Amino acid sequence: MITIDRRVQTKCSVLGRHKQVFIDMNETVHHQGSFFGRRKGHKLRAHQADLVDNLLPHLALDIELPAPETLAELFDTPVEAVRFEIGFGGGEHLIAEALAHPEIGFIGAEPYVNGMAKILARIEDQNIRNIRLFAGDAAELMAWLPARALKRIDLIHPDPWPKRRHWKRRFVQDSMIGAMARALIDGGEFRFVSDIDSYNAWTLAHLLRAPEFDWTAERADDWRKPWSGYTMTRYGRKAEREGRRASYLRFRRIAA
Numbered sequence: 001m002i003t004i005d006r007r008v009q010t011k012c013s014v015l016g017r018h019k020q021v022f023i024d025m026n027e028t029v030h031h032q033g034s035f036f037g038r039r040k041g042h043k044l045r046a047h048q049a050d051l052v053d054n055l056l057p058h059l060a061l062d063i064e065l066p067a068p069e070t071l072a073e074l075f076d077t078p079v080e081a082v083r084f085e086i087g088f089g090g091g092e093h094l095i096a097e098a099l100a101h102p103e104i105g106f107i108g109a110e111p112y113v114n115g116m117a118k119i120l121a122r123i124e125d126q127n128i129r130n131i132r133l134f135a136g137d138a139a140e141l142m143a144w145l146p147a148r149a150l151k152r153i154d155l156i157h158p159d160p161w162p163k164r165r166h167w168k169r170r171f172v173q174d175s176m177i178g179a180m181a182r183a184l185i186d187g188g189e190f191r192f193v194s195d196i197d198s199y200n201a202w203t204l205a206h207l208l209r210a211p212e213f214d215w216t217a218e219r220a221d222d223w224r225k226p227w228s229g230y231t232m233t234r235y236g237r238k239a240e241r242e243g244r245r246a247s248y249l250r251f252r253r254i255a256a
């Protein structure tokens with residue numbers, strides 16, 4: 001991949017605001033933070049583009065504004081608690097959870113515009129009221145959230161960055177664990193799913209040394225099998241087809 005060595009000003013149209021970014025020849029966008037992937041894939045169909053232009057602004061969180069005191073205020077339907085899914089991809093898991101738990105508000109972060117277009121189509125089709133979206137880096141959103149605001153954070157099949165020299169790009173880092181500890185309520189959970197053994201070991205090692213979290217597993221099946229009600233995602237199905245078994249790690253935020 002060739003990266004042009006110059007800063008350009010470009011418009012992040014889904015958020016309607018300007019950001020300093022690096023752009024390469026393939027339109028891969030890198031900015032300083034925790035996102036190191038593609039923001040764009042194939043061209044959106046007309047209806048998808050319309051949803052991004054017209055539905056997303058109603059559902060998108062604007063982190064330029066101050067965060068509300070309680071996250072329930074973000075939803076126009078009453079919610080008892082709020083959960084966050086990082087990098088929801090096509091949104092299969094987030095949609096299933098939002099439908100199964102109408103009493104919970106869900107926030108999903110996904111910088112990949114084609115994933116955003118997919119979830120918007122599902123939200124429109126099924127008239128889902130309890131999802132809010134952020135079309136950017138989950139780390140930025142997490143820094144914006146009030147402290148002790150989330151009941152659960154899900155990170156499902158994150159980009160694995162298997163090469164040692166890329167490990168620093170993994171979403172799970174000590175700093176991010178600190179950010180999650182700040183954002184979760186006491187007893188809240190961070191749930192992690194990956195089919196990449198080295199990332200599972202990495203996550204376990206990082207969380208086990210974090211004083212704010214307990215690993216909840218009591219027996220092997222607690223991490224070898226998905227929790228009840230888990231919805232398999234596209235990346236999960238791909239891993240199964242290719243013969244890789246996922247691990248399902250759950251960590252509880254210890255009371256401060």
Ligand SMILES: C[S@@+](CC[C@H](N)C(=O)[O-])C[C@H]1O[C@@H](n2cnc3c(N)ncnc32)[C@H](O)[C@@H]1O
Nearest residue numbers: 034035087088089112137138156157233234235
């Ligand atoms: C391997 S895909 C998995 C998608 C989905 N969770 C699934 O299981 O099908 C990883 C996703 O995380 C998103 N992602 C990567 N870094 C992110 C970040 N810092 N904040 C939010 N999303 C991110 C990518 O755009 C990509 O869609």
